[in-house]
Amino acid sequence: MSGNSFGRNFVVTTFGESHGPALGGIVDGCPPGLELSAADLQQDLDRRKPGQSRHTTQRRESDRVEILSGVFEGRTTGTPIGLLIHNEDQRSHDYSEIAERYRPGHADYSYEQKYGVRDYRGGGRSSARETAIRVAAGAIAKKYLAERLGIRIRGHLSQLGPWRPRGFDWEQVEHNPFFWPCAETVPELETYMDALRKSGDSIGAAVTVVASGVPTGLGEPIFDRLDADIAHALMSINAVKGVEIGAGFACVEQKGTEHRDPMTPEGFLSNNAGGILGGISTGQDIVARIALKPTSSIRLPGRSIDRHGAAVEVVTKGRHDPCVGIRATPIAEAMLALVLMDHTLRHRGQNAEVVPPIPAIPAEPRP
Amino acid sequence: MSGNSFGRNFVVTTFGESHGPALGGIVDGCPPGLELSAADLQQDLDRRKPGQSRHTTQRRESDRVEILSGVFEGRTTGTPIGLLIHNEDQRSHDYSEIAERYRPGHADYSYEQKYGVRDYRGGGRSSARETAIRVAAGAIAKKYLAERLGIRIRGHLSQLGPWRPRGFDWEQVEHNPFFWPCAETVPELETYMDALRKSGDSIGAAVTVVASGVPTGLGEPIFDRLDADIAHALMSINAVKGVEIGAGFACVEQKGTEHRDPMTPEGFLSNNAGGILGGISTGQDIVARIALKPTSSIRLPGRSIDRHGAAVEVVTKGRHDPCVGIRATPIAEAMLALVLMDHTLRHRGQNAEVVPPIPAIPAEPRP
């Protein structure tokens, strides 16, 4: 496999299956001297963890993370940080059906084709449960970026099926079970999700993540552009089918005079670029948006085949998220944090002596 | 910078500026025994090169590529392939204005902030001229994938500003200056582009790339998923602001029953997945779509600042593409080819012994 690491100078590697004994990971390259304890990681883990409301899977996991190395007397030492989360609620039920059949829209078939074998319990390695460690690792990056560089990373659900927010307020995001930035529309979402859950179907969603206070100069053209690495990071999240930066797909119908962001001595006047030009951060907010597909794990029967190629009907039992996008906000924030952290270390190494020859343009505020 | 390489086992590294003496690159990891000559690369280079119609930049470059190593007696030897393209039409005009001012929407500002210096002639390293070497390298990958694995990679313009094709025919794509799959609408595009060019403005576009005949099993979860690497590759192309796989952003409004692709003994019945499940290829066509912003290099004046932070008005002179999306089709094909080539070598190394335990499901045809 050998694809379980992310980053070059700040490297995160993860392991673990949905129904194995534990998930874990290693964060390699964290600068020394950062105050760090498991509590710093737990906050985001709790935002991601299942069972927080009736709108997500009812699997019960405390997702309590242990730091096994790399921290001494409350501060990072520069050595690798070992992370461990024990799985607690792996129900041992009968897997004989799922072992023999491929759920349509799932990784069952592709894993078996690739490896000739698969851990079918709860999706094994392909389960989004793996993202818990990403969130823990991302929390370390977030803390460093915030404390040392003043970078703030936030996210919110920006669409749930046909629903879009009618207003925008960052304050609301953490006060409802959807990471939704518009208090007014929350009841409508609640009603919609309740009906959806009853129907047995699932729905897609979009999540937006924003990094504020990013310095200019992050990103390594040509291939390791900041936007290319963000696309890589976000598309690696389970269920993501699309990534946009700034104006994103809307730029297809824009003219040059509309799209380009005017610069003034007081700062940029718009942010179609999403904070990145030529693959390098400009100091404006970095804005990315992802599309998450509706989960394929639904109770409604679907056509499929079994391991012998025969036609079968598949119904997914067990506990699943009717909208995986809801819990994706902290994961997307974590991945954006990992990219910015990695690029901060890379940029600083090569350009330690660069004294910006011009005053940085203050970025205009933008949600 | 250190971001000028792409791939892990099939590695492409490029160098060169828009107005320097030459562009070049190294393809490292090509299997031995592939018949190869410069002519194999020239075909795609000619599809990308400027000045092919009145709708692209009028810079005249023959883009003739030399193979300097790695090929012996007409076949690759397994050693690195050195590629070189001399720049021919670098007009030496007066750059004093662009040297002092940042073009809005351009990488001028971000490069200078990052490096403290920039080669302002024609955009230097940030110019899309760099993609010529990607196309040359991609042609090697395309040839290998076609000859050894039967994989075919094609692309087309799928939207130009507000225009979408009304029909679809792969045959038409190479018979008009837009890579447009619908003969009927070509005259409308011609008229639109002529008017746009006269107005001095530019327009965005979307390009779709498709790989057919891809075997199952390519892609390395978790972070090096096939879709994540495709997103990385495509977002690294100049002007790209969004990447979609399969249904892409449309999945946000889909239900699980709509999105998941049913499987039958005869194959998949739809392809919302875009040929990838769990980050691993399923054997269906791989389908990706990108959004390209309108070029910022336009004759119409824009607000900006100079190197001293003072407000200025900027007008871009010189020769530029009014729609950079038009020439992007061969570039996107090349990047998709590089990803598939890299993952073929990675997969084959780890899974040489895997005998697929079930018959591969034949993918249904899809444009």
Next chain:
Amino acid sequence: MSGNSFGRNFVVTTFGESHGPALGGIVDGCPPGLELSAADLQQDLDRRKPGQSRHTTQRRESDRVEILSGVFEGRTTGTPIGLLIHNEDQRSHDYSEIAERYRPGHADYSYEQKYGVRDYRGGGRSSARETAIRVAAGAIAKKYLAERLGIRIRGHLSQLGPWRPRGFDWEQVEHNPFFWPCAETVPELETYMDALRKSGDSIGAAVTVVASGVPTGLGEPIFDRLDADIAHALMSINAVKGVEIGAGFACVEQKGTEHRDPMTPEGFLSNNAGGILGGISTGQDIVARIALKPTSSIRLPGRSIDRHGAAVEVVTKGRHDPCVGIRATPIAEAMLALVLMDHTLRHRGQNAEVVPPIPAIPAEPRP
């Protein structure tokens, strides 16, 4: 730090400090289908673990390893293998002295200069305790190489201070506490080591590792030559100050007619090359030898400085190996196994179609 991973396609990443709660690691890229259990790893861990004789440190660690992921129903699945070993015998004594003083010849000073902080308990990350995870990971590689490719990796102590074996017998290596290939000289070593231990001093050693049954073609010139990667791997072991391949430093005084290994239809007639030509394996035994310095952790006082730069005298208390080379044999075997495993996957990916055009020359037997 970001230097805690080894390999490209078969990647091992480790974490953990000498006196932290646990050591751990992730093996990423193991092919699927390999039968594997913790018992397979324990064998080599037991060969390395401390306290096996009076000639090594008396720290008591059972070094029991847990496999936390990547194995399902007794076979590897192709997903990352999580490994964990709890530390058991971290004596909590007073570290105030070592916290303030740098032991001469130790990493105390360099870690503090690099990171501005160090976990001084038992050497923290710089302790050779970290190699336990290497041995566990190497055992996986060894098993795969043996079962699938018929490669056998063995090692022995080839010099202990002034002592060299007077005879050679692989059978003897596992029947004495020194991995010594000559039964006759074992009593002399015992006497020597007993006297050394009493004196409070330590001694250097050399270890030789040999891989037999290696196929031709492993190694990726120019920089990732097989010998270069072996040198990297072996020099990364604590206390190693030199690495030789084949004839090694003896080649300095050899003539071309002596050094080059004649080839015959029956095989090579000698092995000065150590099984590698041009960075690629030839099918002969791969032979490497390393020099290990005497440990600096000795009871005899040495001159040093404290954290404030003042002159001090340092005496190392605690439990230490008087000859770290003795326990290095399984570590060196593990590192050689990791290199061969990684190169097997890399080679196989690129050269899957290469059918050797000539019969492989059978390698002559050589210890």
Next chain:
Amino acid sequence: MSGNSFGRNFVVTTFGESHGPALGGIVDGCPPGLELSAADLQQDLDRRKPGQSRHTTQRRESDRVEILSGVFEGRTTGTPIGLLIHNEDQRSHDYSEIAERYRPGHADYSYEQKYGVRDYRGGGRSSARETAIRVAAGAIAKKYLAERLGIRIRGHLSQLGPWRPRGFDWEQVEHNPFFWPCAETVPELETYMDALRKSGDSIGAAVTVVASGVPTGLGEPIFDRLDADIAHALMSINAVKGVEIGAGFACVEQKGTEHRDPMTPEGFLSNNAGGILGGISTGQDIVARIALKPTSSIRLPGRSIDRHGAAVEVVTKGRHDPCVGIRATPIAEAMLALVLMDHTLRHRGQNAEVVPPIPAIPAEPRP
């Protein structure tokens, strides 16, 4: 192959065969603002180039390097530096014999086994001619290290067959054709080499390289230790069979009291460590020594086989170095420079905020 890159943050990639049209390379990650011209590279290229005395190969190459990118108005821009050297003296003689036979001690056999094909002209990719680009790239690193960090990298021949210098003077090294630090013994070497050349045989050698003025803190444990990366770099040079750091193999017979380097407020009192402890630089001189085998390309007949496995006698014609170690000094310097440059960028990224809490110990002078 995919092994033609070296470094992680300062990455050098090379291409080219002995008898192809050109050699080339890309240096990716050079910090911006460094004054640089081809002349800066030519100096070391001239030290390495063939035909400088009667004691090296008589192939005539001017080895004139072109910089094709990455430098603007005399300074590096942070973008990749493209390098090109045209081959000039590829004699086109009859290769039919070498095409069918494997020279003993050469890479002919291993390349053919690996790739199923080889460019046999002059050794193709396995020729040491490839090192010209390493020397050019290393010169960039050397210049940066010298100008920005005050690091000086030098090398000398430390043994030629049975001959060792009887005195030591850095001043002498550049004043004889051997990079020999002892004027008194040069005439003996001349006589020895003349006789050797006449005999048709070749001889091994050792080269020592030293870096002075290295700051503390370079090196990334565990696997990317500074010494491990130096071993990798030096062992990747053609013909190298052994690498030592500091005391090297002599440490095998040292006691702990002898080997450990005492520290005092005025600095270290010896340098058995070779400037590296725990894989991290200590501020002392970094000292490494390599063993180079005698070239196998000799006129004296040797036993071998042809491509069909039949026994043949091989005599190497053409122009060859009777002692490849002589020209290896600038190559070893270049590789050491590349390692230090790469680690400088890595260290600086992670530890930008570390203020060394203690005064650096001044390293004592040492050749």
